[in-house]
Each structure stands twice: as structure tokens, then as C-alpha cells.
Amino acid sequence: MKLGFHVSIAGGISRSVERAHDLGCTCMQIFSRNPRGWTVKPLDKNDIAEFKKARERLEIAPVFVHTNYLINLASIKPDLYEKSIEQFVVDLERTEALGAEYLVTHLGSANGQKEEWMVDRVSDAISYALKLHPPKATILLENTAGEAGDIGYTLEQVREVIARLHDSPQVGICYDTCHGFAAGYDIRTKNGVDALAKKISDTVGLDRLKGMHLNDCLRDFNSRVDRHWHIGDGKIGLDGFKLLLNHPAFRDVPKIMETPKNTEEDDPKNMKVVRSLIT
Secondary structure (H helix, E strand, C coil), X not given: CCEEEEXXXXXXXXXXXXXXXXXXXXXXEEECCCCCCCCCCCCCHHHHHHHHHHHHHHCCCCEEEECCCCCCCCCCCHHHHHHHHHHHHHHHHHHHHCCXXXXXXXCCECCCCXXXXXXXXXXXXXXXXXXXXXXXXXXXXXXXXCCCCECCCCHHHHHHHHHHXXXXXXXXXXXXXXXXXXXXXXXXXXXXXXHHHHXXXXXXXXXXXXXXXXXXXXXXXXXXXXXXXCCCCCXXXXXXXXXXXXXXCCCCCCEEECCCCCCCCHHHXXXXXXXXXXX
């Protein structure tokens, strides 16, 4: 099973591969730049080359790149909307320059707007971005927890965005377990995990499920609050993750943990827990 973490790119993107390997990762996720700023430092050609060499040497694949947090593809503000599309293209270009397979993006939020308006807004943004830069990497839409103004907290909403992109083969999904649980997808029982597999199959299609964010949830089921927590220590619990990890629909899907990193022991602990649940 492909398992990994979101890892830091401090000191150069190529160094992230060694960090991932040291944690026992066989896949990984990174930001390609500062996720909370608009300034973009050009990628260093030597750093790119070292990143690719390290990936091959340490056999880490696939690599997921996450978009900048400031990007809001559903924004009602024209300036932010245009800037978000522009910066989304920048992240896509950087993902491909690194040779990474996937670019993960949130769908965005727009307080006070109706669901259909937001679905159209997001799909129009992505459609325009893909015209500006036809992708080689696959874009993965990440489900949300459904906090105020969010779009993408139901799989039907994600499906509608994909449909408006003419079912492009370059668009898939990355399912976040914390977000899904907070939005009303209960995976604490076998029936719940079976239901999630069926729901994904019936909406976006299991063939579009290219990655999962493996996070426990600090807040209650259907709380609509996005708070990641350590595997097994949150409201989903060990039994739920054991069922999910070993389910035939999800077993072979690469999984990235975005669990809290308060101490140096947190990541190794979460990796150990997850591996112990695989049968």
C-alpha cells in the first residue's frame, strides 16, 4: 500500500524526498512554494533535477502537489477570482516541471451563494485554466468539510464540477477522510465504508479516485468543521481506519497523511499506527 505524508520543502524541494523516505513514505505530498503568499520564486533547475533523481533512487511515487491556500476558485470577488485562476495555472506548471503526477486543489468558497452558482463558478475557473495550460499532470478535486461557504462537501457537487469539465480524463478526486466525516460520510462501520465506496462509484466513479488524504477528525460526525487529528485518536477511530484501509475499493489508492506535526514523533507514530491496521 502506498503511504506517505505531506512533507516540508524547507531548504529546497529536493530535500523533501529524503524527508519522506526517512519517514517510511512510498508516496508523498508537497507544496511547490509558500502556500500562504502570492509571491512565486522560480524553481531552480538543479533542484528540479535533484528532486527527480531522489524520487527515482528512493522509489517514491506518486507525488502530489497541493495548490496555494490563497487560491479560491469560487470567489465572488473578481480580482481574487482572476488571480486564483492565474495562480492555479502557476501551480499546475510547477507540478509538471517537477514531474509530479497530481495537483490537488480545494474547490473554494463563496458565502451567501447558492450551490449551483458555486459549481458553475468553480468549473468555469478550472475550464479557463485548462485552456490557458492544457495539463499533463492530473488535477484532483478535494472534497471539503462543508464549513460556511464551502463547495465540494458532497460527492454530488464534485461530480457536477467534473461534468461541467466535459468529464475530462485529466480531472480526478482526492478524498479526505476528515473532511468527508465532518460533512456526513460515516466510515466508522463496515456498512459506512461500503456506502462510501458505492457513493464514490455512483457519483464521480472509483476510476477517478487517485488519492486519499488519511486524517482522523477532531470534531464530531457531520459537524462541518475541518480539524485534522492523529490516526485513531479522533472521532473516526482505529476501527474505522482499519475498515477503510483494507476495503477492496480503497486498498490500492495512494494515501497521504496530513496529521498534526507538533513534535518530531508525530509522523512516525501515525505511520506506525496505519501500518499496524493493514491486514
